[in-house]
Amino acid sequence: MSDLKRTVLHGLHDRLGAKMVPFAGYEMPVQYPMGVMKEHLHTRAAAGLFDVSHMGQVILRGPDVALALETLVPVDVVGLEEGRQRYGLFTNDEGGILDDLMIANRGDHLFLVVNAARKDVDIAHLRAHLAGVEVEEITDRALIALQGPEAERVVESLAPGAAAMRFMDVAVLAWEGTELWVSRSGYTGEDGYEISVPEVRAEAFAEALLADDAVAPIGLGARDSLRLEAGLCLYGHDIDETTTPVAAGLSWAIQKVRRAGGARAGGFPGAERILGELQSPPACTRVGLRPDGRAPMREGTALFGGETGGVAIGRVTSGGFGPSLEAPIAMGYLPPALAHIGNTVWGEVRGKRLPATVTKLPFRPATYKR
Amino acid sequence: MKYTEDHEWLRVEGDLVVVGITEHAATQLGDVVFVELPEVEAVVAKGDEVCVIESVKAASDILAPVDGEIVEVNDALVTNPGLVNEDPTGDAWFFKLKVDDLSVLDDFMDEDEYADLIG
Numbered sequence: 001m002s003d004l005k006r007t008v009l010h011g012l013h014d015r016l017g018a019k020m021v022p023f024a025g026y027e028m029p030v031q032y033p034m035g036v037m038k039e040h041l042h043t044r045a046a047a048g049l050f051d052v053s054h055m056g057q058v059i060l061r062g063p064d065v066a067l068a069l070e071t072l073v074p075v076d077v078v079g080l081e082e083g084r085q086r087y088g089l090f091t092n093d094e095g096g097i098l099d100d101l102m103i104a105n106r107g108d109h110l111f112l113v114v115n116a117a118r119k120d121v122d123i124a125h126l127r128a129h130l131a132g133v134e135v136e137e138i139t140d141r142a143l144i145a146l147q148g149p150e151a152e153r154v155v156e157s158l159a160p161g162a163a164a165m166r167f168m169d170v171a172v173l174a175w176e177g178t179e180l181w182v183s184r185s186g187y188t189g190e191d192g193y194e195i196s197v198p199e200v201r202a203e204a205f206a207e208a209l210l211a212d213d214a215v216a217p218i219g220l221g222a223r224d225s226l227r228l229e230a231g232l233c234l235y236g237h238d239i240d241e242t243t244t245p246v247a248a249g250l251s252w253a254i255q256k257v258r259r260a261g262g263a264r265a266g267g268f269p270g271a272e273r274i275l276g277e278l279q280s281p282p283a284c285t286r287v288g289l290r291p292d293g294r295a296p297m298r299e300g301t302a303l304f305g306g307e308t309g310g311v312a313i314g315r316v317t318s319g320g321f322g323p324s325l326e327a328p329i330a331m332g333y334l335p336p337a338l339a340h341i342g343n344t345v346w347g348e349v350r351g352k353r354l355p356a357t358v359t360k361l362p363f364r365p366a367t368y369k370r
Numbered sequence: 371m372k373y374t375e376d377h378e379w380l381r382v383e384g385d386l387v388v389v390g391i392t393e394h395a396a397t398q399l400g401d402v403v404f405v406e407l408p409e410v411e412a413v414v415a416k417g418d419e420v421c422v423i424e425s426v427k428a429a430s431d432i433l434a435p436v437d438g439e440i441v442e443v444n445d446a447l448v449t450n451p452g453l454v455n456e457d458p459t460g461d462a463w464f465f466k467l468k469v470d471d472l473s474v475l476d477d478f479m480d481e482d483e484y485a486d487l488i489g
Contacts, residue, residue, distance in 0.1 A: 036426040037401035221400070221427060294404045294451070296424050321403040321426050328404070350422065 007053035008142050008199040012206055016217050024116035026054040029219040036221035040323040043188055043226055047150035048218035049209050052187075056119025057138035057196060058112040058126070065110055068130045069103070074245060074268045076255035080105045085168045085183050087253050089245055090125060095270030095277070096241035097248065098125065100233065104170040104183060111170070111181065113143070113194070115235045141181075142202035147192030147226075149367065150214035155182070155193050158208055162193060167368035175205060187223065189230025189366040228329060229322045231288060231361030237299060238286060238317040238331055244270070246277035247333070249286040249361070254278070284314060284333040288359040289345070295354060296320050296328040297347040304346045305338055307353050313338060316347060322363060329363050330356070371459075372475050373484035374435050379459055380475055386442075387467045387475065389435060391423070394488045396458040399425040402451040407443040408465060414438060421464050423454065436474045438467035 004027040013020065018029035029051065031039060042048060060069060066077040075088040082105050090098035099118040104111040114122045119137070126135045146155055155162040159173040165184040173180045181196035197205045209215050224234070233239045239248045257263050260275050268274075291297050296319055303314035319330030330347075338345060341360050346353040372380040377395035381388045396402070404424040414420050414434040421432035443465045447453055453462040479487065 030427075031400065035401055037403075040426075225426060294448075295406065295422075296404060296429070298429065321424075323401075323426070 005054075007051055008202050009051045009053060009206055012203050013051065013217075018217070018219060021220070023220055024054055026116060028054060029217070031219040031221045032217050034216060036219070036225065037323045039216065039218045039222035040225050042216045043148045043190060043218055043222060044324050045148070046214040046216070047146055047148040047154055047192075047212070048188070048222070049206060049215050050145040050147065050218050050223055051142070051206070052145050052194065053142040053202070054116035055143055056112075056114040056116065056122060057141060057143060058114060058119075058123060059136040059138060060110040060112065060126070060130070060133050061108070061136070062130075062133040065133050066105070068133050069110060070258070070264060071267060072125065072129055072269065073103070074254045074258050074271065074274055075103065076257045076264075077103060077110070078264065079255070079257060082107050083170055085170050085185060089250065089253060090122060091245065091268055091270045091274065092241055093269045094241075095244040095273035097235075097239045097243055097245060098122070098241060100235055100239060102183070102185065106170060106181075117236060138196070140199050141196045142199050143194060143196050144202065144206055144209070145186050145192060145194045146209055146215065147186045147188040147190045149191065150212075151190070151192040152369070154209060154212045154215055155195070157212070158205075167191070167370045175208070178205070180205075184369065187230075187232055188226035189232070189362055189364060190226070191367050191369050225320055225323055228318055228320060228331065229324055229362065229364045230366060231331070231363060233286075234318055243286075243333075244274055244277055244282060246274060247282040247285055251278060281336050283335060285336050285339050286317070286331060287334050287339045288361040288363055289316065289319075289330040289332055289347070289356040290359045290363075291328045291330065291347065291354060291356045293354060294328060295349055297330045297349060297354070297356060301330070301332070301347040301349060303332055303334060304348065304353060307346055307355070312348075314345070324364055331361070334358070371481060372478035373481070373487075374478055375487070376433055376435075377488075378432060378435055380435055380478060382472060382475065383466065385468065385472065387436065387438065387469055387472070388463050389432070389465055389467060390463040391432065391454065391458055392484070393458045396455050399423060399427070399430065399454075401426045402454040405447040405451045405454065405464075407445070407448060408440045410440055410443055412440045414440060414467070432464055434467070435478070436467065436469055438469040440465050441468045442466040
């Protein structure tokens with residue numbers, strides 16, 4: 001793993017007994033000795049600590065920076081209040097998704113968190129298209145997520161003010177004189193926080209969180225099963241440059257003001273196609289799937305409309321086992337005619353067609369503090 | 371007990387060979403969530419994929435270690451796949467094979483040789 005980058009918490013992962021794997025150009029913990037299943041359940045029952053320092057942190061500054069960013073995302077950035085964060089998408093000219101990201105209004109600048117595997121592409125994209133905007137990649141801060149029902153108590157005990165935040169609030173809090181950039185958000189469907197902390201203090205801060213009995217370190221394995229139960233997309237799997245926001249079921253991320261008839265309608269890459277799809281649905285749409293038996297339907301599983309014959313009409317884009325549901329779960333794409341809740345489709349697993357039921361997303365309701 | 375390079379253990383029980391996966395294999399797989407067993411009376415050849423094991427992470431197969439006939443399978447694994455992690459070398463056996471000649475087991479590793487293999 002010599003070509004791989006390491007996060008500043010690498011030594012901590014080692015000491016905690018993590019199994020490290022390559023992910024998005026980084027050497028990252030996939031699991032700790034607790035194991036994926038228990039890590040998953042621990043996060044839902046108490047609090048899980050995730051090193052997400054591989055993700056990109058970017059600051060945008062400049063006059064009318066919100067308006068400028070709106071030329072790249074189908075999102076209402078201008079209307080985003082100070083101290084608030086919103087989910088966004090970079091789109092391409094074909095209406096596909098270049099990346100999904102978080103956009104926070106921090107008063108005199110915007111703060112973005114983007115996917116690790118896409119951060120170089122995203123930053124180049126921002127620099128190429130946002131004239132007059134200063135694009136600063138933050139490389140001296142780690143990013144740590146604490147997720148689960150105990151997260152509020154634990155973070156508040158170290159950084160007072162955390163408990164008063166609502167879902168998708170952002171704030172600057174202090175921990176022992178260190179400035180934390182805190183958002184009340186995450187990627188698990190649980191209440192929780194994502195906390196940007198200076199690298200020089202990151203390990204001490206992670207240790208302080210782990211010192212609480214409720215907190216256990218959680219690897220990428222459980223991060224994936226947690227986000228899948230929460231019905232959240234994984235870039236490069238459930239969404240990519242060939243899937244549009246509407247097909248991906250992310251129309252909710254396109255606020256009214258950016259839609260046809262809105263004050264700032266369109267004006268982002270692929271607007272014609274994306275706004276058109278809001279009127280007349282695309283050929284395929286993202287759905288949740290519950291395989292009827294116990295066999296997981298993994299990514300790439302071909303989906304059919306019948307038990308025999310016919311051609312594949314869709315495919316699974318994320319699939320595995322949901323520890324909290326004690327059952328296999330998957331997400332995939334189907335034509336709208338077959339995508340209604342309760343419909344049965346068949347996934348081909350090891351040459352056999354197994355039934356699965358189209359299911360409402362998320363599989364498990366989120367517990368955000370709104 | 372004998373061991374294969376595919377991290378299966380083989381135990382002789384009367385004139386049958388009982389097959390399971392080693393503790394090392396179970397640990398590497400992680401939490402097992404699904405097991406598919408072969409049909410009883412199936413005649414299998416060495417190297418045939420006879421079982422499917424899926425963990426939270428990935429799917430893998432158990433191969434028939436020798437030629438034989440499946441005479442019994444452990445249905446408890448279907449309803450409780452987690453048994454594979456709890457007791458891989460005991461209760462979590464997968465199937466029992468009837469073989470022509472038990473001397474075929476002589477070719478497999480003993481415990482010390484297997485311990486060397488997994489380091």
